Each structure stands twice: as C-alpha cells, then as structure tokens.
Amino acid sequence: MIKALFFDLDGTLLTSAKKLSDKTKSALKACKGAGIKVFCATARPPLLAKMLNFTQEEEEILQDGGIFYNGGCICYGNTKLYTFLPEEAVRKSIEIIMQYGNTNFALQMMDEKHSFCFLLSDKEYRLWGVDYTDSIPLEDVIYSQVVKIVIFYPWEILPELRDKLINTVGTRANVYLTGREDFRSIEIVDKRVNKKLAIDRLISLCRLEYNEVAVFGDDFNDIEMIKGFKNSIAMGNACNEVKASAGYVTLGNDEEGIYYALRDILKLI
Numbered sequence: 624m625i626k627a628l629f630f631d632l633d634g635t636l637l638t639s640a641k642k643l644s645d646k647t648k649s650a651l652k653a654c655k656g657a658g659i660k661v662f663c664a665t666a667r668p669p670l671l672a673k674m675l676n677f678t679q680e681e682e683e684i685l686q687d688g689g690i691f692y693n694g695g696c697i698c699y700g701n702t703k704l705y706t707f708l709p710e711e712a713v714r715k716s717i718e719i720i721m722q723y724g725n726t727n728f729a730l731q732m733m734d735e736k737h738s739f740c741f742l743l744s745d746k747e748y749r750l751w752g753v754d755y756t757d758s759i760p761l762e763d764v765i766y767s768q769v770v771k772i773v774i775f776y777p778w779e780i781l782p783e784l785r786d787k788l789i790n791t792v793g794t795r796a797n798v799y800l801t802g803r804e805d806f807r808s809i810e811i812v813d814k815r816v817n818k819k820l821a822i823d824r825l826i827s828l829c830r831l832e833y834n835e836v837a838v839f840g841d842d843f844n845d846i847e848m849i850k851g852f853k854n855s856i857a858m859g860n861a862c863n864e865v866k867a868s869a870g871y872v873t874l875g876n877d878e879e880g881i882y883y884a885l886r887d888i889l890k891l892i
Contacts, residue, residue: 670752
C-alpha cells in the first residue's frame with residue numbers, strides 16, 4: 624500500500640509553464656484525503672511558494688515537506704536537515720568557474736541564503752525565490768554553509784565545465800548537468816547527497832517501508848531515486864536514462880502524466 628509520494632517538480636509535477644494542472648491538483652488532493660503524504664523531491668530550495676507564485680491551495684497540497692537542493696536539505700514538520708559541501712570543494716569549484724569569465728552561478732546556503740556571482744534583474748531574483756536585498760556578496764559567503772552550487776549561464780559552456788568539475792571535485796561532490804530548453808544548469812552537491820539518500824532519511828523519519836513509497840522524475844538528477852524504488856515512475860518526457868531505470872513510464876508532464884499515473888498505474892484515485 625502506497626503511503627507517500629515523492630515528486631520531482633520541473634518536468635514532472637509542473638507543466639512546461641511551471642504550473643500545477645487542475646487535474647494534478649485534484650489527484651494530489653484525493654491522495655492526501657486518503658492519508659497519503661505528498662512530498663517534493665526537487666533541486667529547488669524550500670522557497671516554492673515565492674519561486675512559483677503558489678496559491679494557498681497549492682501551498683497546502685505540498686505542505687508535507689520533502690527534499691530540496693537535490694537532497695541537500697530535508698524538510699519534515701519542524702525538522703530541517705542540511706548536508707553541506709566540503710569547503711575545499713566549494714573553493715575549488717569557484718576557482719574553476721571563474722576561469723570562464725562571464726559565467727554566472729549561485730551559491731545556495733543554510734536558511735536559504737543565496738549569493739550570485741553577477742547581479743540579476745528583479746524578475747530573475749524572484750524566479751530564485753529571493754530579493755536583491757537578501758543576496759549575500761560573494762566575498763562574504765561562509766563556505767562551510769554552502770549546500771549547493773548552481774551554474775546557469777552561459778549554457779553553451781556547461782558540458783565542458785561539467786567535465787572539468789568532475790575531474791577536480793568529483794571525489795567529494797556529485798556534479799549533475801540538468802535541464803532542457805527552458806533552463807539548463809550544472810548542480811553541485813556533497814558526495815553524500817542525492818535524492819535517493821535523502822528520501823531514505825525522510826522515510827525513516829516517517830517510519831515508512833520502501834514498498835510504501837512511489838517516486839516520480841524525468842531528469843538525470845532523478846536517476847538514483849528512480850533506480851532505488853520499485854514503485855518508480857518516469858515521465859513520458861523523461862530522458863532515456865530515467866525511462867530505462869523506472870518501473871513504469873507515464874504520459875508527459877504536459878499530458879496529465881501525474882494524473883494518469885496515480886489513477887491508471889498506481890490506482891490510488
């Protein structure tokens with residue numbers, strides 16, 4: 624019996640317009656009404672309401688918590704657990720990134736503090752869930768409090784930069800190249816961090832068994848959790864590696880794939 628659902632957001636729970644469809648909301652509310660917990664399993668920070676301009680209804684649907692920063696932060700009730708990158712991995716990563724003069728990146732830290740290499744527009748700050756006044760100057764960052772590094776501009780250099788970072792910090796950090804047409808990035812988290820390991824910790828807190836959990840994803844940073852659970856669903860728009868690792872494949876995120884999976888695959892609604 625399924626008692627908890629874990630959803631990646633971008634490309635999975637959200638449409639391409641970064642919205643929860645009406646059918647998805649209806650399905651999730653039905654699951655919650657049946658006592659099933661609904662968790663996020665996302666690369667985003669726990670600032671979803673601001674980042675995605677959620678309604679009160681949408682906030683309530685996702686209020687159970689989840690894992691954020693690819694597993695670098697676990698939220699459950701009043702509990703918030705962080706896993707920080709090694710200081711030397713942060714330092715070395717920044718040194719390598721700085722070799723690519725105009726590359727912009729974000730350091731995401733404890734308590735959802737952010738620091739950016741270059742200033743953003745007001746609209747861009749809102750997309751990150753922060754205000755300009757909340758942003759910490761790069762020179763004031765405490766490296767021991769960095770949870771995740773996100774490199775997001777320019778896109779064309781990301782594959783080459785990813786390879787350099789893996790060669791330099793790959794023994795101490797997980798380095799992912801993620802995204803498609805709307806947003807591409809390199810994401811760096813501690814080697815002890817991935818979505819699967821974070822879900823393990825969270826379901827232990829909830830006293831759940833593995834067969835009571837279902838996970839949904841579409842991108843490379845979802846592969847560990849997709850491989851780690853029998854009840855794993857890849858979206859129809861997922862990369863081939865995720866589809867090959869999943870127990871099931873549903874429709875795409877713009878084709879009511881979540882609703883279809885909950886109704887016709889898992890038969891929860």
